[in-house]
Amino acid sequence: MEKNFVYMFDHPEAKGKEMLGGKGANLTEMTRIGLPVPYGFTITTAACNDYYDAGKKISPEVENEVTASLKTLEENTGKRLGDPRNPLLVSVRSGAVHSMPGMMDTVLNLGMNDETVKGIAELTENPRFSYDSYRRFIQMFGDVVLGVDSSLYEKRLEDFRNHYGYKSDVELTAEDWIEIIETYKDITQTEAGLTFPQNPKEQLFLTINAVFDSWNNKRAVTYRKLHDIPGHLGTAVNIQSMVFGNMGDHSGTGVAFTRNPSTGESELYGEYLINAQGEDVVAGIRTPQPIVDLAKEMPEVYQQLAETSQLLENHYGDMQDIEFTVEHGNLFMLQTRNGKRTAQAAVRIAVDMVKEGIMSEQEALLRVDPDQIDQLLHNHIDPEHKQQKLVSGLPASPGAATGQVVFDADEVELLANEGKDVILVRPETTPEDIHGIVASKATVTTRGGMTSHAAVVARGMGKACICGCEAMKIDLEAEYFTVGDTVVNKGDIITIDGASGEIFLGEIPMIAPELSDIFQLLLTWADEEADLDVRTNADTPEDVRKALEFGAAGIGLCRTEHMFMAPDRIPAVQKMILAETDEERQKALERLLPMQQQDFERMFETLQGRPINIRLLDPPLHEFLPNKEELLVEVTRLQLTAPESEELKEKENILRNVRLLEESNPMLGLRGCRLGMLHPEIYEMQLTAIFQAMSGVMRKGIDVTPEIMIPLVSTVDELKVMRQLAIDVAQKIEEKSHQTFTYLVGTMIETPRAALTANRVAEEADFFSFGTNDLTQMTFGFSRDDAEGKFLQHYVEHGILPKNPFMTLDQEGVGKLVESGIALGKSTKPGLKTGICGEHGGEKSSIQFCYDAGLDYVSCSPFRVPAARLAAAQATIHKQKQKKKALMHH
Ligand code: PEP
Ligand code: MG
Numbered sequence: 001m002e003k004n005f006v007y008m009f010d011h012p013e014a015k016g017k018e019m020l021g022g023k024g025a026n027l028t029e030m031t032r033i034g035l036p037v038p039y040g041f042t043i044t045t046a047a048c049n050d051y052y053d054a055g056k057k058i059s060p061e062v063e064n065e066v067t068a069s070l071k072t073l074e075e076n077t078g079k080r081l082g083d084p085r086n087p088l089l090v091s092v093r094s095g096a097v098h099s100m101p102g103m104m105d106t107v108l109n110l111g112m113n114d115e116t117v118k119g120i121a122e123l124t125e126n127p128r129f130s131y132d133s134y135r136r137f138i139q140m141f142g143d144v145v146l147g148v149d150s151s152l153y154e155k156r157l158e159d160f161r162n163h164y165g166y167k168s169d170v171e172l173t174a175e176d177w178i179e180i181i182e183t184y185k186d187i188t189q190t191e192a193g194l195t196f197p198q199n200p201k202e203q204l205f206l207t208i209n210a211v212f213d214s215w216n217n218k219r220a221v222t223y224r225k226l227h228d229i230p231g232h233l234g235t236a237v238n239i240q241s242m243v244f245g246n247m248g249d250h251s252g253t254g255v256a257f258t259r260n261p262s263t264g265e266s267e268l269y270g271e272y273l274i275n276a277q278g279e280d281v282v283a284g285i286r287t288p289q290p291i292v293d294l295a296k297e298m299p300e301v302y303q304q305l306a307e308t309s310q311l312l313e314n315h316y317g318d319m320q321d322i323e324f325t326v327e328h329g330n331l332f333m334l335q336t337r338n339g340k341r342t343a344q345a346a347v348r349i350a351v352d353m354v355k356e357g358i359m360s361e362q363e364a365l366l367r368v369d370p371d372q373i374d375q376l377l378h379n380h381i382d383p384e385h386k387q388q389k390l391v392s393g394l395p396a397s398p399g400a401a402t403g404q405v406v407f408d409a410d411e412v413e414l415l416a417n418e419g420k421d422v423i424l425v426r427p428e429t430t431p432e433d434i435h436g437i438v439a440s441k442a443t444v445t446t447r448g449g450m451t452s453h454a455a456v457v458a459r460g461m462g463k464a465c466i467c468g469c470e471a472m473k474i475d476l477e478a479e480y481f482t483v484g485d486t487v488v489n490k491g492d493i494i495t496i497d498g499a500s501g502e503i504f505l506g507e508i509p510m511i512a513p514e515l516s517d518i519f520q521l522l523l524t525w526a527d528e529e530a531d532l533d534v535r536t537n538a539d540t541p542e543d544v545r546k547a548l549e550f551g552a553a554g555i556g557l558c559r560t561e562h563m564f565m566a567p568d569r570i571p572a573v574q575k576m577i578l579a580e581t582d583e584e585r586q587k588a589l590e591r592l593l594p595m596q597q598q599d600f601e602r603m604f605e606t607l608q609g610r611p612i613n614i615r616l617l618d619p620p621l622h623e624f625l626p627n628k629e630e631l632l633v634e635v636t637r638l639q640l641t642a643p644e645s646e647e648l649k650e651k652e653n654i655l656r657n658v659r660l661l662e663e664s665n666p667m668l669g670l671r672g673c674r675l676g677m678l679h680p681e682i683y684e685m686q687l688t689a690i691f692q693a694m695s696g697v698m699r700k701g702i703d704v705t706p707e708i709m710i711p712l713v714s715t716v717d718e719l720k721v722m723r724q725l726a727i728d729v730a731q732k733i734e735e736k737s738h739q740t741f742t743y744l745v746g747t748m749i750e751t752p753r754a755a756l757t758a759n760r761v762a763e764e765a766d767f768f769s770f771g772t773n774d775l776t777q778m779t780f781g782f783s784r785d786d787a788e789g790k791f792l793q794h795y796v797e798h799g800i801l802p803k804n805p806f807m808t809l810d811q812e813g814v815g816k817l818v819e820s821g822i823a824l825g826k827s828t829k830p831g832l833k834t835g836i837c838g839e840h841g842g843e844k845s846s847i848q849f850c851y852d853a854g855l856d857y858v859s860c861s862p863f864r865v866p867a868a869r870l871a872a873a874q875a876t877i878h879k880q881k882q883k884k885k886a887l888m889h890h
Contacts, residue, residue, distance in 0.1 A: 023095030264348025393469025409436025556859020672712020772838030
């Protein structure tokens, strides 16, 4: 059968978003199930493409079909476009396949002209309404179709109000509007060089042209690029007869949700306004009434609305967000779509719908967005707040907090001990500041990215953090920061939202987190479905306990350097680094050994046989020493005040060593296994701690199978040496304790070379764990400490990169290294265990990628574990669905 370019809403062949756009498909569907939808028709996306193919011209075929459909619409409504006695008025709206909110254009009240406005005035006995509608039309038409700057009309109206002393538009009379209309026509004439067209047919076709054109306006093109929407899809155009909610006290308009969108409770929820149009609800000039009042005011309409909303929910199998209008007591449905909801509501609705038999557990799991889950685990800012943000940075760790600004970690600790809420603000943080991060409510840094020290530490602790807030200028000396002209002093109160990266002055109300039974139930379903383990990155016995509470299957990365950072250990670590002789260094290591051993014992006991991946020391050693600038200041001060003191000598010694260890590119310098190669005694101490702990815990009858991980390997020979070291230490302790250990030795794949030579690397590895933080840094050549603050945001905003690759795995580049790394590794060792421990392990699209690539597990910060469990289930379900689809095609 020949395909049409235009379909009436009740045409039996009209079907699907691809043909009708989202809005058109929706209106058609509602019409089909017998709902009261104002009648109309949809011009298809194919007609849009036809328009562009013909060099931006509406072809005669399309024109004929539009004219014929218009006739059907006129017959159906009994009104005619341009008929002064009984005029038809229509809305013209764009509607693409994928929702592109606000990107394209809409014109309402089309069909108004100098004659029909009189007809409407008579018919409605409401001249004020009629002339107001006409001027709205001229303004929209001028803006959308003729490209007149809308603010010129607004300005004109404002001048008019001021001149006559009116406070708001409702005070204007019909005569006032008539006067305005004349000046609106003048504006249109001057700006567009065109007389406002009186012929409604001409109005209609010009508007259709304009809507097609808006598919390629700058906004829309940029939006499509950002959201991967192909340009060849085109937009549909919906022409629908107007209904009016502003025709008196038996008319009105409103929005309703079929369930409560903030709690998920099953109840009709929403608001409405009597004698108003949709715009009035949005504009917020009048306060709408809660929908329950409608039951009293218009009981029949309410009843019909309640039944309709039930019908729609059942039909679409999801909570609906409905727009309706009541004209003279008659209910009309204008729109329905899946309703946006809070995380709490999303979880409750999904679980309830399974209980009500509306959907399966699998479906329910797909209904909750893992990105939303963070809301359930952290404080968040009340979405109703009206405060203007002061500045924003990178959303490094979710959660919201209010507290006084403090610039020094020691002071944070002091004030927190007094029970004060404090926010630590620093240019960046180092391990030296860790106690400040622990004691604060949140951390803000002006430098550093999503994988910077502050970000990683804060995420691990589930504390809010904003990084890379470069617009904020800190003066540490004078203890204040500025953003533009605003000065914020130490002690001033700020509120930060780690989920959005926004910072506000003063206090904003918060909503507390909730890990409800319903949510736990959903996660149990997720674990049953998921075919991919979710482990966690945890570095201390406390973290491990927390992570197990969140349902982690084990530890995917224990960054042992974090065990060195506790305030009572840093001095021993510094002694170890600053040691001038081997004996001195050995002594310092001997002090650290029992502390590390005890940590491992506690972790092994807590894990009760679950896997644990332990990474040997990774960061450059200078990170454990004090900051060079601060030392310099200190040394200078002591040279002036206490030139003979021991303290000065000690500080000078530290400064000398800091300078010795200084590197231009520390992230590409002496770190990772390179440390182990040059200072095997450090790794030896760590290995001894691991195996001695293992020995003791095994004696208690608890299983332990550590996975020992060597970081930053770039050639198999590094791994060979380090692996041997591990085996030697293990053997020594096995002999001493008369035990046999089961353990794995493997490596991180975080340099491109390791990924490219993974077949060789696998010769010495029992497992691979992809460290995609460093792998991203080295694949792009983007510094993970600086790139996000300096240029990545610009890249993302301008569509050079679709997403921040430190948050969402770059599948095209870094992902290729992961895939080929797995394949090469398995070509040497088919049973090679594989996982990921970069930050991407907690992000949903990266998790899908990891699952598809065949990894055995993902690992992420403890607070991201619940979301990752859900994402792992979704990844499994999506793959199953794909397989089924492929089978059906065969
Ligand atoms: C990585 O590089 O991905 C990783 C997990 O290690 P880190 O972030 O500690 O460098
Ligand atoms: Mg790394």
